[in-house]
Amino acid sequence: MSSPAWQPDCGDGNYRNPILHADYSDPDAVRVGDDFYLVSSSFNSAPALPVLHSRDLVNWRIINHALPRLVPADHFSVPRHGQGVWAPSIRHHAGKFWIYYPDPDFGIYVITAEDPAGRWSDPVLVKGGKGLIDPCPLWDEDGRVWLVHAWARSRAGIKNRITLLRLSADGLGVAEDLGVIIDGAKVPVPGFDTLEGPKLYKRNGWYYVFGPAGGVATGWQSVFRARDIRGPYEHRIVLAQGKTAINGPHQGALVDTPAGESWFLHFQDLKAYGRIVHLQPVVWRDDWPVMGNDEDGDGTGDPVLVHPKPRVPAAPLAVPASGDEFDSPSLGRQWQWQANPGENWxxxxxxxxxxxxxxxxxxxxxxxxxxxxxxxxxxxxxxxxxxxxxxxxxxxxxxxxxxxxxxxxxxxxxxxxxxxxxxxxxxxxxxxxxxxxxxxxxxxxxxxxxxxxxxxxxxxxxxxxxxxxxxxxxxxxxxxxxxxxxxxxxxxxxxxxxxxxxxxxxxxxxxxxxxxxxxxx
Structure with missing residues (x-):
């Protein structure tokens, strides 16, 4: 029988990073009640858009794939290496879960579900176009629906910029394109490049855009904030490699616990092992998030390797499935094909x-x-x-x-x-x-x-x-x-x-x- 090859729960009230020693790249997460849900990029693999569940942010299991087949189906009947589902975001609003995901060759899609472990709706193309990536929505207190996204230079010819859209009230279309609200080229930090993966939040009257910069394997986590969602935005680097071995700690999700703690899930690029997922504690100072271990108090934390678990009720040990005895009527959720599968494979x-x-x-x-x-x-x-x-x-x-x-x-x-x-x-x-x-x-x-x-x-x-x-x-x-x-x-x-x-x-x-x-x- 199979047994976990990696266990992040130390069993003594602590956890060790990575919490997911597998390629769940570009993670995003949301809490609903006492439950946490995580999604990640899946590119050309099918089924796509894995959905993971946890009760403590440390012990995770795969519960679904939100996209059984890639669309357009004919296009993905053959391997399209590096294409398909890029960095998604997951939110909960009006009794439904929403996943906005980009396909850099077709545009930004949205799917919804009342039960994340159940059937998700068919994809709706919110905005078509090449190079639109990494979308993230925000339902504001006044009823307006915002969405930020980044750009892929390989398709659009531009990058290092964050664009703001106002969506229709149903979240399924674009009502207004407000253009670029953050230009990475204007950030006064040497080598500031490849700003992407934005996540949009609102807290204490501030609008926050979390975004990685500096490159997948070499970068850091930046945060921008403004009183007006259109800007202008202040900037701070809140997480970087520092003296640790955790390269490129960035791009992920800010979540809170029922007790009010803040945590940040992010990836680390380990080449053949993929973009593995770490969990960092977050504290707030003067309405800025500080992640990990900030020994010198400069507001930029280093990643932690071992840390006390979130203060939530104890959860059973769990890791994403790997082995399969093939005793069930369906394949284990860990399996994926290189393209949309045929019926008789x-x-x-x-x-x-x-x-x-x-x-x-x-x-x-x-x-x-x-x-x-x-x-x-x-x-x-x-x-x-x-x-x-x-x-x-x-x-x-x-x-x-x-x-x-x-x-x-x-x-x-x-x-x-x-x-x-x-x-x-x-x-x-x-x-x-x-x-x-x-x-x-x-x-x-x-x-x-x-x-x-x-x-x-x-x-x-x-x-x-x-x-x-x-x-x-x-x-x-x-x-x-x-x-x-x-x-x-x-x-x-x-x-x-x-x-x-x-x-x-x-x-x-x-x-x-x-x-x-x-x-x-």
Whole structure:
């Protein structure tokens, strides 16, 4: 059985960062009553827009994906690496949850739900256009609905600016475009660039725009405030790396607890491990937020690694799901495809207690980078072990199945159908995103399934593949692969079944389980 590879709850009243050691990038969160809900970017993966729930801001579980399929559906029938759902925001208003999310190629969308774990509405395009990103709404006391957003230079030709819109009363359209209210180029801070990810709040008569700047891996958290939402805005840097190892601490969510505490959720970019999520305490001084540990009292805090938990009722230990025994009628919520999935890609009923993957044609021979039919999940910790048991029934020579680590480069261990039967192979594609050829190494020339497949991920994302023919004794391949990030995402791990593009008939692979465990020293 699987067991958590990372546990942020120390069990003694403290927590340790990161609270989510997985790629939940660009997090936003909201509290409703005693419950906290978090959403994050999901880019080209489907289902999209993961929704997580917590009662204490430390112990989280996945409860839904708010967007079952990416839209436009046809556009996302193939992998669109780096496209899709960018930084969303989640709010609660008038008895409904609202998620505003951007697609940098199409515009800003909104979806709503009364129950965040239930069905969300179909997306409504609030404002179309290229390069509109990172939207966040605010329902003001006078009934007006505001929304701020940033810009992606790759699509719009501009960046480092925050624009303000007044929305229609129903929140579904734009009533007025008030233009740029914050221009990062005019902020008197050396190197102030890439202002994005704005979050809009109102507190004690002040309008606040929280926004990261300085770059994904190297930046800091800025806060702007004004008495008028149109500005002019004062500025302060409230969280930075300082003397810590937590690079680029920024872009996230300000939340409060029922007891009145303030907390900030943000990410840290760890390359192959993705943008992992940290939790920082927040205090207010002269109506400015100070995050983390501000030893010198200058208003700019450093990230904390261990800290007392929020003062809320004790919550049971929880982490986002990772392993899957395939005993349920649906896949675990941690799984995502590389594009909108086909109806017949998988089955959990063809062989109860097993996951059946139907072998899908490779878009390009020997290249899985552009395959939409990869079933993947996020790295769950700095180090961990994954094992899977597979039985393979191919119909065509050249079909393959296995356990894959995927990013700009990928590597997998598994079975290949050859003229004389099944072979066990280890394959790698060092520069998959650039079209480099796949290298394939024969491990066993002929064998029968089942086969047990394993990968050990060590600190530094060093991956060590192994296999077993009896489920007890594993043989190392003797080769190491270093996982890489993907397009705006961390590396992923998962399963696949593939076939040559011209195959007249294709077989299937059955997986008994997919288990994730801590990697023992």
């Amino acid at each position: 998988h089955s959990l009923s063809a062989r109860p207690g097993w996951l059946r993957l139907a072998a899908q044609p490779e878009p390009q021979p020997g290249n899985l980078y552009q395959s939409p039919a990869l079933l993947l999940q996020k790295f769950p910790a700095l180090s961990f072990r994954v094992t899977a048991r597979v039985e393979f029934a191919p119909q065509t020579v050249g079909e393959s199945t296995g356990l894959i680590v995927f990013g700009y480069a990928y590597s997998w261990i598994g079975l290949r159908a050859r003229d004389n039967g099944l072979a066990l192979v280890w394959a790698t594609r060092p520069e998959a995103a650039k079209g480099a050829p796949q290298e394939e190494h024969l491990l066993i020339e002929r064998l029968q399934s089942p086969v047990w497949l394993s990968v050990l991920v060590h600190p530094g994302a060093r991956c060590q593949f192994a296999f077993s023919t009896d489920g007890t004794t594993f043989t190392d391949t003797g080769r190491e692969f270093t996982a890489t990030e993907g397009h705006w995402v961390g590396a992923k791990i998962g399963l696949f079944a593939a076939a040559p593009a011209a195959a007249a008939a294709t077989g299937h692979a059955d997986f008994d389980w997919f288990r994730v465990q801590p990697l023992q020293a």
